[in-house]
Amino acid sequence: DAGVIQSPRHEVTEMGQEVTLRCKPISGHDYLFWYRQTMMRGLELLIYFNNNVPIDDSGMPEDRFSAKMPNASFSTLKIQPSEPRDSAVYFCASSSPYNEQFFGPGTRLTVL
Amino acid sequence: AQSVTQLGSHVSVSEGALVLLRCNYSSSVPPYLFWYVQYPNQGLQLLLKYTTGATLVKGINGFEAEFKKSETSFHLTKPSAHMSDAAEYFCAVSDPTDGGSNYKLTFGKGTLLTVNP
Numbered sequence: 001d002a003g004v005i006q007s008p009r010h011e012v013t014e015m016g017q018e019v020t021l022r023c024k025p026i027s028g029h030d031y032l033f034w035y036r037q038t039m040m041r042g043l044e045l046l047i048y049f050n051n052n053v054p055i056d057d058s059g060m061p062e063d064r065f066s067a068k069m070p071n072a073s074f075s076t077l078k079i080q081p082s083e084p085r086d087s088a089v090y091f092c093a094s095s096s097p098y099n100e101q102f103f104g105p106g107t108r109l110t111v112l
Numbered sequence: 113a114q115s116v117t118q119l120g121s122h123v124s125v126s127e128g129a130l131v132l133l134r135c136n137y138s139s140s141v142p143p144y145l146f147w148y149v150q151y152p153n154q155g156l157q158l159l160l161k162y163t164t165g166a167t168l169v170k171g172i173n174g175f176e177a178e179f180k181k182s183e184t185s186f187h188l189t190k191p192s193a194h195m196s197d198a199a200e201y202f203c204a205v206s207d208p209t210d211g212g213s214n215y216k217l218t219f220g221k222g223t224l225l226t227v228n229p
Contacts, residue, residue, distance in 0.1 A: 042221040
């Protein structure tokens with residue numbers, strides 16, 4: 001199994017631009033999680049899906065952030081417009097019910 | 113609400129020495145507890161987890177942790193550190209009664225472990 005796949009691995013953009021991060025979960029996993037990791041705030045859960053349906057988006061920082069899961073094998077996290085304070089590493093993870101979360105390698109986002 | 117406190121953002125040990133990484137949690141219900149490891153420029157990997165049953169849990173790479181309810185702790189140990197153990201370690205807690213996913217995790221801030229030759 002290839003594990004959780006995230007793209008791009010690195011993204012550098014300018015303030016005000018739209019950023020789209022992508023995730024392909026492990027096949028057969030029903031749960032998908034998006035996390036953000038920063039030095040100041042550590043690892044934070046942004047949103048998670050169950051069977052492609054968003055269950056809890058209470059961690060999404062503001063309306064500039066949106067996430068979708070159009071099918072079981074693909075999810076996106078979009079930031080529009082991006083700001084320098086959005087610079088972080090964004091992780092996607094997936095799991096099957098009652099089992100551990102498997103993390104992707106992350107996308108390092110830098111907003112200039 | 114749940115929370116996790118990892119005492120010591122940075123721990124340094126000599127190769128062959130005992131590794132002890134501390135984790136205390138706060139939870140209104142009996143929690144599930146986890147330790148994850150993150151190597152540079154990689155995602156997190158599960159080391160071990162406690163859900164129910166035996167309170168001493170053994171994980172990969174020779175690590176183990178003991179759930180102590182009276183102390184609300186879940187400290188991670190390894191008898192003899194190896195250079196390859198150098199990484200960042202995260203303790204996490206989840207609420208098994210959460211109606212969504214009983215693996216919705218709240219993470220501590222992490223402890224960076226360095227191993228000196």
